[in-house]
Structures are given as structure tokens and as C-alpha cells.
Amino acid sequence: MKGKIVVAIVAIIAVIVFASFAVMYFSTYNKLVALNASVDEKWAQVEQELQRRYDLIPNIVSAARAYMAYEGSILQNVTALRSQWMNALRSGNMDAINNATAQMESGITGLIVTFEAYPDLRSSEVIQSLMITLEGTENRISTERMRFNEAVRDYNTAIQSFPANLWAAGWGFTVKSYFEAQVGSTEVPPLNF
Amino acid sequence: MARTLFRRSIVIFFLALILAYSFCVIQPATCYIIEAEWVERIEIYARAVDANTTAEIVVCVFPSLYGHGVKDHSGAEIHDIVKLGVYIFNEEPLEVYDGIQTGIGKKGKDNGVLILVALEERQWRIEVGYGLEGDITDIEANLIAQNYLVPAFQQGNYGEGLYDTVVALGQQIPASNEPNNLKLRGYYYYESANTSGSSSTPFWEWEIFGIPLWVIIIFILFGVLFPVFRRGPSRGGGRWGGGRSGGGGAGGRW
Numbered sequence: 148m149k150g151k152i153v154v155a156i157v158a159i160i161a162v163i164v165f166a167s168f169a170v171m172y173f174s175t176y177n178k179l180v181a182l183n184a185s186v187d188e189k190w191a192q193v194e195q196e197l198q199r200r201y202d203l204i205p206n207i208v209s210a211a212r213a214y215m216a217y218e219g220s221i222l223q224n225v226t227a228l229r230s231q232w233m234n235a236l237r238s239g240n241m242d243a244i245n246n247a248t249a250q251m252e253s254g255i256t257g258l259i260v261t262f263e264a265y266p267d268l269r270s271s272e273v274i275q276s277l278m279i280t281l282e283g284t285e286n287r288i289s290t291e292r293m294r295f296n297e298a299v300r301d302y303n304t305a306i307q308s309f310p311a312n313l314w315a316a317g318w319g320f321t322v323k324s325y326f327e328a329q330v331g332s333t334e335v336p337p338l339n340f
Numbered sequence: 341m342a343r344t345l346f347r348r349s350i351v352i353f354f355l356a357l358i359l360a361y362s363f364c365v366i367q368p369a370t371c372y373i374i375e376a377e378w379v380e381r382i383e384i385y386a387r388a389v390d391a392n393t394t395a396e397i398v399v400c401v402f403p404s405l406y407g408h409g410v411k412d413h414s415g416a417e418i419h420d421i422v423k424l425g426v427y428i429f430n431e432e433p434l435e436v437y438d439g440i441q442t443g444i445g446k447k448g449k450d451n452g453v454l455i456l457v458a459l460e461e462r463q464w465r466i467e468v469g470y471g472l473e474g475d476i477t478d479i480e481a482n483l484i485a486q487n488y489l490v491p492a493f494q495q496g497n498y499g500e501g502l503y504d505t506v507v508a509l510g511q512q513i514p515a516s517n518e519p520n521n522l523k524l525r526g527y528y529y530y531e532s533a534n535t536s537g538s539s540s541t542p543f544w545e546w547e548i549f550g551i552p553l554w555v556i557i558i559f560i561l562f563g564v565l566f567p568v569f570r571r572g573p574s575r576g577g578g579r580w581g582g583g584r585s586g587g588g589g590a591g592g593r594w
Contacts, residue, residue, distance in 0.1 A: 192586065276479045279590055283478030286422050290587030297413070 175311045179320050182302040186323060189295040193326060196287040197236065197248075200255075203284060204229045207258070207277045214268035221261055228254045241324035248326075255281070292326050299323045353560050373401050373459065378499025379529050382506050386528035389510040394522050395451040395472060396583070397506050398444050400428055401498075401531045404460035408532040421591060425456045425467040429585045437526025445469040445583020446522050452583040453509055455502065457493070464489055465591035466509070469583045476512045482590035484508040493594040 208222045228251050235247035259278065262268055269275075303322050306315035315321075386397045402408050405419050410432060418424045429452065433440045445452025450471035457464045466481040476484075488508050492501025 196586075279478050279482045283588055283590060286587035286589075286591075288587075289422075290426050294586075 171310065172314070175314065176318060179302075179305060179311060179315060179318065182298070182305050183320065186295070186298045186302050189291065189298045190326075192291040193288070193295050194236070196284060196291050200251075200281070200284045200288065201229060201233060203277065203281055204255075207274070207281065210271070210273045210277060211258075211262070211268060214265050214271070221258060225254045225258055241326065245324075245327050255285075296325045299325050353557070373403065373498065373531055374502065374529075375499045378503050381503050382499075382529050383527070385503070385506055385510060387524060387526070389513060390524050390528075392515050393451070393510075393513045394446050394449060394516050395453065395510075395513045396445050396525045397453045397455070397509055397528060398434070398525075399455045399502050399506060399529045400457075401502075401529075402456065402458045403532065405458045405463070406460075410532070421456060421458055421461070421463045421465045422587065425454055425465045425589075425591075426585065426587055428456065429454045429467050429469070429583075434530060435527060438523070441525070441582045443582025443584055445471065445585075447581040447583065450583040450585065451513070452585065453513075453589075454585070455489075455505055455509070457489075457498075457502070459498070462493070462594050463591065464493070464594060466505075466589040467585050467587070468589040469585045470588070471583065472513065473588045475514060476509060476589070478588065478590045480512060481509075482592070484512075485590060485592065490592070490594045 204225060208226055212219070212222060228247075232247040232251045235243040238244075259281075262274065262278075302320075305311055306320045306322065311320075382399055386399075390396055402424075405421060405424065406417070408417070410418055410424060410427060412418050412423070412427060418427055428434075429444050431442060433442045434444070435441075443452070444454055450469040452469040453472060453476065454467040455464070456467065464485055466476075466485055468476045468478075468481060484505055488504035489501045492498070492504065
């Protein structure tokens, strides 16, 4: 009789332990899925804004061409950086994207600095509008980039903390790279082309 | 009986103080920078826009980009006007007439506009919610600010400049065709209390939103003793969700 009660208690405890383990297991999985989806969603936002910048560049280049006949190389440089950067984006490799974005950003900043030397160009309405749009695009990119990085941080923290760290690799969740805000990207880089 | 009431009133007083401090880095207008007359006109016009279009145009005046106490996730005060605009637009809990709302504009519609000015740094910023980026493009936002805000601000006519900017932005927003049963925001004008100065003044001279602390204490005590006085917004009540923005709009200096 007594033995049966003990067995029953042990069985109940075992069931409770197993059930809570199962709940923890599945809720951890679900949490990681949600965080992973959040990272993807924010990356889509970043890509959308990068695309906006990408689409803007040909307009700027063609508007500037008339004024910058003698400095066509600058425009070519930006155009080349643009395609290089699009390739990086397509490859999906975060290091390549980071690298290409940094070059792109310094190229654009350089272009804007060059504009300063052309008063006619600067006062051109088309260029002014494009510059405002470009500025808005840069603000959007930095905002979405910040949100993406926050989502990555939450995700990385989650997969590295207990108990998720025991299973994350098995489920295929790996540490994700940040989309770095380039050091000094808010400063004006020297003209180097 | 009287003692419990007294004890309770003290507890409630401190709770109220804590609440007041936790929510109120940025406050609805109690005007000490912009003339009350203009603030009222801004409120009336923005409320009409809210009623007709459901869009929320919010004006936020900062004496300076330093010492305002609005902090990012890492706990550092935000000094960049673009980042500050994005933060206030999306993450700063702001008092509205029936509680606290985080996010300017209606949830799901993302139809908010934030006009942010920093007087000392002479910087302006118009942050446009996702849902209005098509109606108020960056170029239009810049044009409106250049035409209305900048010239008036250069002359020191802050109230006029802000009002004209609000009206010009409001005219860009199309009327809503859907049946409108969304709640009005109620408050549209905010000023940042500059927190940097308050540490050096003794507490009996503290002012919260321009009202001396002792007046507030008396009012709160009265409010506790005579529940008749306890009307107004239920702090911390519903309405957490609002619209979102992502850095769209324009900015500059005057």
C-alpha cells in the first residue's frame, strides 16, 4: 500500500518534470523562431531603404553630369560602387554588405562634398531635391539599421542564454552578424577619388 | 480613522510624485516658451486634422538638445535631432487626453507627423510616419519648413512659424474616407522640461511644468482628501500603441 503511494508520487513528479521540461523546450523554440522572424523582418526594412538609395543614385548622377563634365570620374566611381554594392547585397553575405555599404557611403559623402565646389550645381533645384531625398534616405537607413541591430542583439542574446544555448545549434539557430554603422560615417571622409 | 486617511494620503502623494516624474520628461503644453495664443491655435488646428483625417500632427519644442533627459536604450541622452525625433515619435510615452500613448499617429495607419525644434541649437526636424511618407515627401517637408518655419524662426516668431508649418503639413494630408471611430489624440503640443537646471534649485523652489511644487502638493492633498477634485486623465491607462516612423521627413537649421 505504502509502496504504491510512493510510486504514484514519484510518477506524478516525473510527469510534472517532464511536462515542464517539454513546455520549456517548446516555448524556447517558439521564442527563437519569433526573434529570428523579427530579425528577418527588420532586415527587409533595411533592404528596402538601401534599395531606395540605390534607385536614387542614377538620378543624382545624371542630374550632376551636366555640371560636372570635367569630373566624370567621380560620377563613374559612384556608379561603379553602386553595382558593386548591389552584388554584395544579392550575395547576402553580411561582411560583404558591410564593406560595400561603407564604400558606398563614403562615395556618396565624397560626391556631396564635391558638389560644394559647383555653386551652379548646388543651387540647381533638381540637385537640391535629390539631396533632400538622399538625406532622408540616409536617415531612414540609419533608423532601420539601428532597429535591425537591436533585433540581432536580442536574437543573439537569446540563443546564447540558458537553456536555449543547449538546443539552438541543433535547431539551426546560429549567431547573426550586425549590420555595422560605419565608424566615422557621420563624419565627412576625405575626397579620395 | 483620520490617521489612516492621513497615512493613505501621504502614500498616494508619493505615488503621484513618482508617477509624475516617471512619465513627464515631455509634457503637454504649459507654455513657457511659445506664446499661449499660438499653442492654442496649433492645438485647435491639429485637433481638426485629427478629426478629419485621423492623422496626428505633434509639435515638440526643446529648449536645447542637451539636458532634456530623453534617453535611448543604452541610457545615454540623445543629442542628435534625427535620432531624438525617431525616438520621440516611436518610443517616448506621451500624455494624451485619456492616458499615455507611445507612438505618434494611429496604430496600423502610422499616420503621425512630428515637428521637433531645438531652440538653442537652432535646428528643426519634421519626422513623417510610414503611413504619410507618400503624402508628405521629404522634399515637401523640407519645402514647408523652408517656407514657413525658417523665416518666422529667424525673426523669433516661434509660435507663428510652428502654427503655419502645422497648417501647411495638415493640408498635405488627405481626408479619411473610412468611417472614423478612432479616438482623438487630444494633445498635440509638447515641451521638454529642461532637467539640467532643476538639480541646483532647492526643492521648495522646484517647478514642475512651470507650477511651483508646493501648489502641486496642496492640490494633490486636496485631491486625496476630496475625491471631487480627482478628475482628468487616468495615468497609465490604455492606449499604448500608436503609429510608427522610420526616419522619413526632413531637417535643417534656421
